[in-house]
Amino acid sequence: MKPDPSNNLHVLEELVVYKMPFGKYKGWLLCDLPDFYLEWFQRKGFPQGKLGMLLATMLEIRVNGLMELLDPLKKK
Numbered sequence: 001m002k003p004d005p006s007n008n009l010h011v012l013e014e015l016v017v018y019k020m021p022f023g024k025y026k027g028w029l030l031c032d033l034p035d036f037y038l039e040w041f042q043r044k045g046f047p048q049g050k051l052g053m054l055l056a057t058m059l060e061i062r063v064n065g066l067m068e069l070l071d072p073l074k075k076k
Helices: 005-015 035-044 049-063
Strands: none
Touching: 005 049, 035 049
């Protein structure tokens, strides 16, 4: 089964609008969370479901220096 590019774009769009629902950074956009917080989740375990997938994706974007992928989406 081939990946669906439109689904990938949807995930990136969510990173710039989805707010952290709990914790010290409650209300922050996922794309604005500090690196150390994402790394803490990686060590402790990402939450189940959509939030965990989005946090893990955000960490991968940061680690791989791909933040520019989100710039056009932030401007929408």
